[in-house]
Amino acid sequence: MSTLTLVTDTQTLPTPPPPNPYQPQQQPYGAPLGPPPSSPPPGATPRKQPGRGKFVAGVLAAALVVGGGAGVGGAAAYDALNGDDGGSGGGAGATHSTVKTASTADAPQSVTTDGSVEAVAQKVLPSVVKIDVSGSQGSGSGSGIILTDTGRILTNNHVVELADGGGTLTVTFDDGSHADAEVLGADPLTDTAVIQAKDVSGLTAATIGTSSDLQVGQGVVAIGSPLGLESTVTSGIVSALNRPVNVGSDGSGNATVYPAIQTDAAINPGNSGGALTDLDGNVVGINSAIATAGSSLGGESGSIGVGFAIPLDEVMPIIDQMANGETPTHAKLGVSVSDVGAAAQQSQDPFAQQEQQTAPTQDGAQVREVSSGSTAGDAGVEAGDIITKVDDALITNADSLIATIRSYRPGDTVTVTWLRDGKEQSADLVLDSD
Numbered sequence: 243m244s245t246l247t248l249v250t251d252t253q254t255l256p257t258p259p260p261p262n263p264y265q266p267q268q269q270p271y272g273a274p275l276g277p278p279p280s281s282p283p284p285g286a287t288p289r290k291q292p293g294r295g296k297f298v299a300g301v302l303a304a305a306l307v308v309g310g311g312a313g314v315g316g317a318a319a320y321d322a323l324n325g326d327d328g329g330s331g332g333g334a335g336a337t338h339s340t341v342k343t344a345s346t347a348d349a350p351q352s353v354t355t356d357g358s359v360e361a362v363a364q365k366v367l368p369s370v371v372k373i374d375v376s377g378s379q380g381s382g383s384g385s386g387i388i389l390t391d392t393g394r395i396l397t398n399n400h401v402v403e404l405a406d407g408g409g410t411l412t413v414t415f416d417d418g419s420h421a422d423a424e425v426l427g428a429d430p431l432t433d434t435a436v437i438q439a440k441d442v443s444g445l446t447a448a449t450i451g452t453s454s455d456l457q458v459g460q461g462v463v464a465i466g467s468p469l470g471l472e473s474t475v476t477s478g479i480v481s482a483l484n485r486p487v488n489v490g491s492d493g494s495g496n497a498t499v500y501p502a503i504q505t506d507a508a509i510n511p512g513n514s515g516g517a518l519t520d521l522d523g524n525v526v527g528i529n530s531a532i533a534t535a536g537s538s539l540g541g542e543s544g545s546i547g548v549g550f551a552i553p554l555d556e557v558m559p560i561i562d563q564m565a566n567g568e569t570p571t572h573a574k575l576g577v578s579v580s581d582v583g584a585a586a587q588q589s590q591d592p593f594a595q596q597e598q599q600t601a602p603t604q605d606g607a608q609v610r611e612v613s614s615g616s617t618a619g620d621a622g623v624e625a626g627d628i629i630t631k632v633d634d635a636l637i638t639n640a641d642s643l644i645a646t647i648r649s650y651r652p653g654d655t656v657t658v659t660w661l662r663d664g665k666e667q668s669a670d671l672v673l674d675s676d
Contacts, residue, residue, distance in 0.1 A: 249512065384512060458479075501645040509549030528554065607640045629658060647673070
């Protein structure tokens with residue numbers, strides 16, 4: 243069985259009981275995550291998103307190793323869409339045009355390299371840092387991407403969360419120098435964070451690319467600090483796009499699910515928050531998670547060539563909000579969902595289970611609850627409906643619906659298609675905001 247693991251190199255405290263030598267162990271290293279219906283901001287003009295294309299079929303059927311806990315697909319997705327009112331659909335993302343925000347205003351414009359990994363490394367290495375984190379729950383390390391010459395740095399939420407409650411952050415730059423840092427903002431729903439290195443200037447900011455331009459088979463380079471080895475460069479290709487990846491949930495059941503860039507570039511614990519770039523050295527993703535083949539006695543497997551990065555286009559508005567000290571906002575549909583047939587699978591009724599086993603496979607996300615006054619409710623979506631498409635994106639299960647909605651922004655207009663009693667219905671609706 244494959245295992246999906248967040249890639250922060252972390253040691254946790256206190257020391258757990260001695261492991262059973264005859265049972266594979268799961269060593270936790272780092273990752274929690276985080277909404278009521280509301281209307282788009284006054285005066286906002288709803289806009290239609292371009293077609294997103296077909297989602298790669300299926301979601302990783304994997305146990306999710308997150309801070310020692312585990313959750314699996316449908317149940318986690320159902321909880322993920324429950325907001326504070328018990329039924330809101332969360333989300334975060336960006337439009338698919340080139341994004342220019344305040345958080346990247348100091349970044350250099352795109353510069354073409356000769357397309358070699360060597361040239362990419364020379365360009366990008368000065369813009370990637372190692373981040374050492376310590377706090378009451380333990381210590382660990384990850385990576386970060388320099389956004390401005392004055393020390394604003396992008397990383398993962400699960401990299402910096404160990405510092406919650408008075409911990410410390412130390413940044414190590416490519417030249418070996420160090421600086422203390424503080425968290426400007428963190429967003430568990432998108433697993434992103436922005437930190438500020440103190441008393442620095444003249445840094446080399448990364449060149450921000452456009453992740454929506456990526457193609458399957460395209461060459462990419464991953465840069466970060468795997469296993470604490472800073473300034474490590476690996477290369478590979480884009481193996482898949484829009485892969486719905488669920489990396490866990492917080493205590494409230496809100497899941498972190500995003501439409502990931504899948505790559506075979508070697509990514510290991512400690513790469514989290516580092517850069518995934520195209521062959522022009524433009525940052526297109528944030529390295530965040532890996533799939534492993536399981537664990538040996540007491541240890542964790544490393545990269546098996548299946549790594550995942552958060553596409554940068556989807557989260558740039560969130561990054562901008564955090565950099566400006568604002569609370570991140572996310573698009574939401576206003577429904578709670580599960581995989582189709584999940585209720586029957588969990589039922590104690592043997593007849594319901596048998597009916598589910600003999601029924602034909604149905605792709606989609608089944609609506610469990612609809613929030614009162616939500617955009618989905620106003621459009622006529624009801625409990626029991628099966629959502630099969632958002633714009634041009636096919637919805638294969640609950641996770642793919644969450645990932646799709648999180649690629650939009652509050653106020654975006656989308657076309658949602660669903661099945662009710664075998665009949666297809668659709669409606670244009672304006673996504674809510676949390």
